[in-house]
Amino acid sequence: MVSLRQAAIYGMVFTSATLIGYDSGYLNGVLGSPDFIRRYGVTDREDGTMYLAPRTKSLFTSLLVIGTLIGSMLAMFKSDRIGRKGSFFLAAILYAIGASLQTAAPPPGVFILGRIFTGLALGLISIVSPSYLVESSTGTSRGRLVALYSQPLTGGNVIACGISLGTKHLAGANSWRITIAFQLILVLAVFLGALFAPESPVLLLQRTNPSAARHSLSILRNLPASSAAIDQALQEIQTSISERDSLGHPHLAEIFHGTDLRRTLLGTAMGFMTIATGITFWFGYGTTFFKAAGVQNAYLVSLILALVNAIFTGRSVDACLLWGGGIMGITQIVVAVIHTVSPDTAADHNSLIVCTVVFIAAYAATWGTVGWVTMTEPYSTRLRIHQTTITMVVYWLSTWAVGFVTPYIVDATAADLGVYISYVWFGMVVLSLAWAYVFVPELSGLSTPEIDLLFEDQVPAWKSVAWKRSLGSISIDGQELQKPVTEGSVSRGSIEKGKVDV
Structure with a gap:
């Protein structure tokens, strides 16, 4: 059974995804608001109507990416230092600043600045949120949770379009301010969720803090910290970290x-x-x-x-x-x-x-x-x-x-x-x-070792389906194992189907 704390944690992750989806849809309706056009538009010299100049729409929409690029790079180089939990807090604060600046209906330059702040948060979220989801889930729940992650991405867009439709007839700035300000509710949910969320157990073990990692896993799995399941999970994470560290620190090049x-x-x-x-x-x-x-x-x-x-x-x-x-x-x-x-x-x-x-x-x-x-x-x-x-x-x-x-x-x-x-x-x-x-190439249904093998064998994309079929399978004691892909290769003959323990 999922505890209230687990629900708050996963709610934080999925609400973060909702923010990404909401951002892709809310400005769509805002740009069509007559009051918004009156505030930021120009007058047509021929018929006197107001419209948003292409330059205005372009800047309001596209300069968000300045923030997302900086946020993405910040997530890559600094998320281990400030932690996944700290990254969620930082993203919530940045997003709240950005949404507040846009809601206040300031001069165009400040509205753009608000979009950039929002972009900073989105850049952080787009990297940290799925990483935290993978690092904090179990082997059996990981695939289901990752699959569910795509739903709030699209759901956020639905919410944005729905609010825009419902507020379009309101008088004055409420016809678009409400659409923008609704993001503050989502941001609050992320901030509160981060209060309950423990740090990633993977990151805690990387920092050589096994007791904190054990406590984190206990919360995330809703199991006693002294249970055998927690011991096994910690060992699996430590083994993965050791294997990665044996190759040295990864470099971008x-x-x-x-x-x-x-x-x-x-x-x-x-x-x-x-x-x-x-x-x-x-x-x-x-x-x-x-x-x-x-x-x-x-x-x-x-x-x-x-x-x-x-x-x-x-x-x-x-x-x-x-x-x-x-x-x-x-x-x-x-x-x-x-x-x-x-x-x-x-x-x-x-x-x-x-x-x-x-x-x-x-x-x-x-x-x-x-x-x-x-x-x-x-x-x-x-x-x-x-x-x-x-x-x-x-x-x-x-x-x-x-x-x-x-x-x-x-x-x-x-x-x-x-x-x-x-x-x-x-x-x-x-x-x-x-x-x-x-x-x-066709990757569906392949395990991580099989994907590695496909690239190592330099299989062309148009031959990947036939290559996938050539893997074949045999059943031993009810467990499905891979046949050798080619003769004379021990590693290929021992590839597991999915994550079956032999």
Whole structure:
């Protein structure tokens, strides 16, 4: 049974993930608020209407990434020093400052500063939160908890779109301030959860503090500190640390050598490709884009997209990038062609809504799910934190690039591409599909040693499915063990299926 303290701890981790998802959706609705446009917009010289200039939307959206990059690097180099617990406290404080600055409706420069503070917190959270989840869970619960972690990521976006829809008719600044200020409630939950959370037992053992590590595990596992299960868990962690330390302290340069180079390039390229498909555009600018395209109830459409994203995320552990990408590409070319043939018609608007919903569903079930796995799963145990950090840096830079450039491409006051941007997303999806076929190997169902072996054998991505089948399996006393992959290799013949103890 889960104790109240355990519930608070895991609530802190999942609320941190909710903050990441909330951030991807709340500014979408805020930018569409008439009061927000009145405060930060400019006047059209021809008809006297107010609008947000592309430069304003670009800066408000994209400069968050300055903070996320600094926060990610801070997590890599300083999280061991200040601890996972300290990192959560720091992230909560930084996020609260950022949300407060934005809620206060200050001059544009201060609003941007608030976004940067928020980014600092998100950078910390995106590295520390999943690491703490893995380090504090058991072998049997780890996979389930990591799988659940993706749900609050999408759920946060749903909450943001729902609040934006509910507040859009409020008078004055409440139509957007409430959406921003709601983050303070989530931040408070993270801060309070950190009060109850013990330090990571892995980090405590690294600091040669076994008594504190034992106490931490006792809280996290809800077991007596003197139990045999705690003794075994401590021994497993200590063995893992000893094996890693025997190779010396890992250095950042190692991720660019040997088989780790391919792993690093795979994860970082996936970080770029997941954004290049256009997903950030639909969640970052969807509301204002749909309004400009003449779609009624733009806020409701954005909420529907967020719900579809949440529902379809993680629906299949065997999701195929190629099938999903194919559907995504078809939806974008259909939207672009119909708009070209019949612009500003009911068919044009309806196809935009329907195809975008299908696009989001296909993305969530395939690229959204497999993408995050590919950005974390291929890495070696020794260099995982370094490779994950570099991957997240690329991911956030890609997010910044799309967020910065899009307003200048789409807005009527700039390049005025409008719905024709679907041609761009179609081209990027095709590029992503070609890359996935050539470079993304099949990793689902493989244990960590098997993943290591796949990269050591330099198996091409398009041959990885056949290679996976060649592993085969035999059953001994009800336990499934791997057959030798090739003759004359002891290590290959002794690879375990999953984590079976022999």
